[in-house]
Amino acid sequence: xxxxxxxxxxxxxxxxxxxxxxxxxxxxxxxxxxxxxxxxxxxxxxxxxxxxxxxxxxxxxxxxxxxxxxxxxxxxxxxxxxxxxxxxxxxxxxxxxxxxxxxxxxxxxxxxxxxxxxxxxxxxxxxxxxxxxxxxxxxxxxxxxxxxxxxxxxxxxxxxxxxxxxxxxxxxxxxxxxxxxxxxxxxxxxxxxxxxxxxxxxxxxxxxxxxxxxxxxxxxxxxxxxxxxxxxxxxxxxxxxxxxxxxxxxxxxxxxxxxxxxxxxxxxxxxxxxxxxxxxxxxxxxxxxxxxxxxxxxxxxxxxxx
Amino acid sequence: xxxxxxxxxxxxxxxxxxxxxxxxxxxxxxxxxxxxxxxxxxxxxxxxxxxxxxxxxxxxxxxxxxxxxxxxxxxxxxxxxxxxxxxxxxxxxxxxxxxxxxxxxxxxxxxxxxxxxxxxxxxxxxxxxxxxxxxxxxxxxxxxxxxxxxxxxxxxxxxxxxxxxxxxxxxxxxxxxxxxxxxxxxxxxxxxxxxxxxxxxxxxxxxxxxxxxxxxxxxxxxxxxxxxxxxxxxxxxxxxx
Numbered sequence: 249x250x251x252x253x254x255x256x257x258x259x260x261x262x263x264x265x266x267x268x269x270x271x272x273x274x275x276x277x278x279x280x281x282x283x284x285x286x287x288x289x290x291x292x293x294x295x296x297x298x299x300x301x302x303x304x305x306x307x308x309x310x311x312x313x314x315x316x317x318x319x320x321x322x323x324x325x326x327x328x329x330x331x332x333x334x335x336x337x338x339x340x341x342x343x344x345x346x347x348x349x350x351x352x353x354x355x356x357x358x359x360x361x362x363x364x365x366x367x368x369x370x371x372x373x374x375x376x377x378x379x380x381x382x383x384x385x386x387x388x389x390x391x392x393x394x395x396x397x398x399x400x401x402x403x404x405x406x407x408x409x410x411x412x413x414x415x416x417x418x419x420x421x422x423x424x425x426x427x428x429x430x431x432x433x434x435x436x437x438x439x440x441x442x443x444x445x446x447x448x449x450x451x452x453x454x455x456x457x458x459x460x461x462x463x464x465x466x467x468x469x470x471x472x473x474x475x476x477x478x479x480x481x482x483x484x485x486x487x488x489x490x491x492x493x494x495x496x497x498x499x500x501x502x503x504x505x506x507x508x509x510x511x512x513x514x515x516x517x518x519x520x521x522x523x524x525x526x527x528x529x530x531x532x533x534x535x536x537x538x539x540x541x542x543x544x545x546x547x548x549x550x551x552x553x554x
Numbered sequence: 555x556x557x558x559x560x561x562x563x564x565x566x567x568x569x570x571x572x573x574x575x576x577x578x579x580x581x582x583x584x585x586x587x588x589x590x591x592x593x594x595x596x597x598x599x600x601x602x603x604x605x606x607x608x609x610x611x612x613x614x615x616x617x618x619x620x621x622x623x624x625x626x627x628x629x630x631x632x633x634x635x636x637x638x639x640x641x642x643x644x645x646x647x648x649x650x651x652x653x654x655x656x657x658x659x660x661x662x663x664x665x666x667x668x669x670x671x672x673x674x675x676x677x678x679x680x681x682x683x684x685x686x687x688x689x690x691x692x693x694x695x696x697x698x699x700x701x702x703x704x705x706x707x708x709x710x711x712x713x714x715x716x717x718x719x720x721x722x723x724x725x726x727x728x729x730x731x732x733x734x735x736x737x738x739x740x741x742x743x744x745x746x747x748x749x750x751x752x753x754x755x756x757x758x759x760x761x762x763x764x765x766x767x768x769x770x771x772x773x774x775x776x777x778x779x780x781x782x783x784x785x786x787x788x789x790x791x792x793x794x795x
Contacts, residue, residue, distance in 0.1 A: 253557040253568060253623070263557045265568065265623045288778040291596045293622055296712045300623060315623070322596065323557055323570055523712040525703055 249307040254314070257343040263323040264292065264316040264344060267303040268353065280380055280544055281354035282306060282313040282535075283344055285337075285365035287521075291322030294362065295521035302360075302532050309540050312353050316344050318368075334371070341372045349378065356380045356546075358478075358539055363520065364388060373477050374468050380544040381478040383535060386520055390483070390490040391462060391500035399492050466501050472509070476545045479510040480538045482531070486520040511538055555607075560616075560646045561625075567639055568623035569616040571650060572607035581612035581653035582794065583643045585664030585671070588621060588631070589697070589711040591771035594780035595661060598770035601782050602659070605791045612651040616643045618667070628713045633667070633722040640671040648677070655679060657794060662771055663687050669731050681737045682790050685744050685769065690726025740793045744769050744786055763789060 252266045284299040286292060292315040293300050303313040317324035319336040327336050345357055358381035361369035366387035373379040472479065483491045494514040498506050513534055518527035555573070559566040584599055586592045603613040618636040620626030644656045657680040660668030665686025672678045687693045694700060697711035700720055707714045743764040767783035768774070774781050 251559060251566065251623070251625075253559050255555075255557055260556075263570075265557075289597070290593050290779060293593070295593065296590070297622070297628060301627070323600065325555070521712075525707075525709055525714050 249304055254347065256347045257324075257340060258327055258329065261325040261327060262317070262319065262340050262343060264314045265303075266312065266314050266348070266353065267307045268312045269307045269310045279309075279311045279539055280356035280358045281348055282311060282358045282360055282383075282539060283341065283348075284313060284315045285341070285359065285361040285368050286316070286318050286321045287362040287365045289321050292317045296523060296528065298362075298522055298528055298531065299360075301528065302535055305532055305536055306539065309536055311536075311539055312348075314344055314348060314353075316340065334368075337368050338372060338375065341368070342376060345376060345378050356544060358383060358544075360385075360535065362386060370468070373472055377475065379477060381480070381539070381542065382472075383480040383482065383538070385482045385531070386484055386487055387481075389461070389465060390487060391465065391497065392490050393496055393499045395499060396490065396492055396496055400489065403492070462500070466504060469501060469504055469506065473505055476509060478538075478542050478544055479506075480513070480535070480542075481510055482513045482515065482534065484518040484520050484522075484527075485516045486518075488516075511542075561639075561642055564625065565619065566625050567616055567619060567642065569614055569643065569646065570603075571647070572603045572613040572615070573651065574607050574610045574612060576610060578610050578612055579652070579654045580610070581614065581647045581651055581656045582606050583640060583647055583656055583658055584613065584615045585636075585640055585658060585660035585668045586615070586617070586622075587662035587664055587771050588618075589713050590773070591662050591711075592621065594773050595771040596779075598780060598782045598787065599661065601784075602787045602790060605787055606794065609791060609795045611794070612647060612653050614643055614647040616640075616646075629707045629716050629719075631713075631715050631719045633663075633719065636667045637670045637674075640667050641674055644671070644675060644677070657681065659790060659794075660684065660686060663693075666726060666730055672737050679738060680794060681739045682742065682794065683731070683739060684742045684786070684790070685771075686731070686741070687723075687726055688728045688731075690723040693726070694720065694723050740790065742786060742790065744783060761793070765789060 249270060250268045254264045254266055256262050256264070284292065284294065284303065287295055299315045303315055306313050319340050320326040324340065327339060331339060341359065349355055355378065357379050359369040359372050359379055360383040361367065362385040366384035367389070369382045369384060370387065373382045481497055494512050497510065497512060515527060515530060518524070518530065522528045522531055556571050558569055558571065560569050561567045584603060586599055587595050599615055603615050606613045617624040618639045620628055620630040620632070647653060647656055654677065656675065656677050658668040658672055658678055659682040660666070661684040665683040668681055669683060669686070672681050694710065701709040703709045703714050706717070708717055708720060710720060739760045741760060741762050744767050765786050767786045768781035770780035770783055772780055
């Protein structure tokens with residue numbers, strides 16, 4: 249395993265650490281290289297150093313990877329070219345892939361992201377044909393279905409605490425039912441005014457996504473499926489309120505052939521930032537198994553989709 | 555500004571050099587915290603380094619072995635080796651920049667590392683101990699204590715470490731700061747005055763300062779990272795220059 253600190257991109261303003269297997273001189277191999285994106289504003293090592301661990305274990309299996317800092321996060325400086333934060337992020341990933349491809353590390357890439365990093369990975373895959381796979385861990389868009397809410401209600405009803413409060417008169421049943429009713433997703437945007445939606449397309453009350461946001465996601469996913477981009481979708485137990493059964497993503501987009509390209513994992517006992525060693529190992533094993541075992545598409549032309 | 559790896563093959567340490575705009579013979583090596591405290595405080599140390607470079611100092615931030623992007627798994631963390639790593643970082647900064655004097659800034663466990671490294675370095679005159687760990691056992695408890703791990707490791711503060719490392723932490727006491735007689739020292743405490751005993755630093759010049767500022771190594775849940783305490787940073791920059 250060999251590691252190199254990279255200063256690249258416009259004016260060398262971007263920083264990343266490249267990890268390559270020992271086996272080949274360039275590090276290029278049969279597998280795509282993995283690019284780890286920042287989780288929130290934590291620097292490139294990832295929470296509890298999970299990116300470093302995964303990078304080194306991937307290298308042992310012949311897979312190169314880059315731990316990238318977005319502009320203005322970790323050690324990378326902002327690009328200063330008048331782009332928005334999101335656009336600078338996308339530009340930095342594009343620059344990273346170009347740098348790695350130009351140095352013979354890989355021609356195909358898997359982009360890994362946790363939380364907001366998952367959102368960025370998804371956006372990158374939508375616009376860069378060199379991305380042949382994405383690993384999304386707890387993306388911020390979770391698309392609950394009716395089954396999600398039913399399971400949530402059933403599980404809530406099986407908890408002893410609320411029953412005890414109800415029996416002792418300390419439970420406001422009517423208010424709870426009203427809250428629950430308000431949180432059930434509707435098939436239309438009724439009740440979600442433009443003013444109450446945030447930029448994620450959620451309405452302000454229950455964290456649910458609007459029909460418009462779902463349709464946009466469906467459209468983007470359809471584009472990925474058409475390009476045969478592989479998706480490893482991992483959800484932790486911390487998302488149980490909005491994602492609580494493994495195949496929820498498939499049910500959320502029944503119009504798409506997602507099953508063909510998607511590996512779904514639900515780590516019910518894991519927390520969002522993987523503070524437990526057992527969960528970190530599970531994440532590592534899943535990623536390594538998927539990257540080394542998945543049939544990714546052959547190298548694409550280094551074309552950027554506009 | 556450059557990211558690079560230094561040290562012998564197989565034991566490479568990650569470093570980031572912030573050069574000043576003009577020629578300078580003075581430098582600073584920043585000794586970071588450990589574990590989640592480092593993750594949360596990373597931005598504050600970056601801002602500190604940029605400010606110091608902005609006033610004319612060469613600055614090197616680096617990761618100890620078995621932390622950050624440096625070599626080694628977390629269960630290889632070793633406080634004694636981190637002192638060697640800091641020594642190597644000072645040498646690296648001298649070699650790459652030509653500085654003749656290298657001061658040390660240590661945050662949390664980095665304060666311990668800096669205090670242990672300083673007596674080795676005739677080229678270190680000033681020392682900043684920023685909320686240094688003074689009572690190792692209390693700190694281990696604050697991190698949630700130790701849980702049994704796999705393969706003779708233990709879990710501490712969301713990291714897998716060796717029992718030997720935990721023993722090193724338990725052994726930390728204010729006496730770690732006893733040997734600083736030759737150094738001008740700033741002891742910066744954030745928030746209210748720490749209830750632990752003050753470090754005893756012998757006969758050297760020591761400035762005690764407490765600032766009502768956010769603690770950068772503690773997660774602010776609105777941003778999933780530590781806040782950047784600008785007043786603390788400005789005070790360190792002013793004191794060093």
